[in-house]
Amino acid sequence: MSPRTYFITGSSRGIGLELVKQLAAKGNIVIASARNPDGAEQLQQLVDNKKVFAVKLDVQSEESVKAAVAKVNEISPDGIDVLINNSGIIAPKGSISTTTDPEVWGEIYQTNVVGVVRVTQQFLPVLRKKDTRQIIQISSDSASLELANRANLNAPYHCSKAGLNMFSRCLSHDLADEKFTCVCIHPGWVITDMGGSNADLTTEVSVSSMLKVFEKYTQKDNGWYGNWKGERMPW
Incomplete structure (x- = not known):
């Protein structure tokens, strides 16, 4: 695959x-x-301003997102091939549906849903400059309604990821005529600050597996939801 x-x-x-x-x-x-x-x-250890660039971005700020778009247009005036929406936060442990303050819900949604909407909408013109036109949402198995079959879930996080998936599904229909590929992928339970130290996968294994899946995406996968192994997941 070409760069x-x-x-x-x-x-x-x-x-x-x-x-x-x-x-x-x-x-x-x-x-x-x-x-x-x-x-x-x-x-910063990876940034060389030739192949890797760093841009300031706060997904909760419209001004910040617009400034990031302007910077990206300077770096790559021919556009970008792929947008990967990876930003996400989780509610504190014990944030269940019956007691968690609505302000906590709002904070989670502002990053995990509204922030993704803001970034995606602002970057559409940049994506349209290229023919690849891929939008990848780093989702979760927490987004699956079918798999949410127990009590005491982290309700704001699960609901926000379900909202993220629905946004991606809407995008897949709204952008289909422009030959976009909009997908959601569950990276697995990964050892990160969010996933914790008891998780199953290292970031290295999760990402290397996801990249193999990314390389196979075509427009036929528009609207897809699956995992790092390339397996479809239940909505």
Whole structure:
């Protein structure tokens, strides 16, 4: 596959940082974003301003997103091939449906849903400059209604990921005539600050597996929801 230009949100650590590392190693141009990229030491070690660039981005700020778009247009005036929406936060442990303050729900949704909507809408003109036109949402098995079959779930997080999936499904229909490919992928239970130390997968294994799936995406996969193994998942 010929090199592509990627824009990734939430790239200062965890899955996002590993995506930057592995995509760049494959010869792609990667524009990594974070709220404070200058303070992200591990990310800065990858930045060479030739193949890897860092851009400031707060997904909760319209002004910040617009500034990031302007910067990306400077870095890559021919556009980007792939947008990977990786930014996400989780509610505190014990955030169940019956007692969690609505303000907590709002904070989770502002990043995990509204932030993704904001970034995606603002970056559509940048994606339209290329023919690849892929939008990848780093989702979760927590988004699956069918798999949510127990009590005491982290309700705001699960609901936000279900909302993210529905947004992607809506995008897949609304952009189909423009030959976009809009997908959601569950990266597995990964050892990160969010996933915890008892998780099943390292970031290296999760990302390397996901990249194999990414490389197979075509427009026929528009509207897809699956996991890092390439298996479809129940909505």
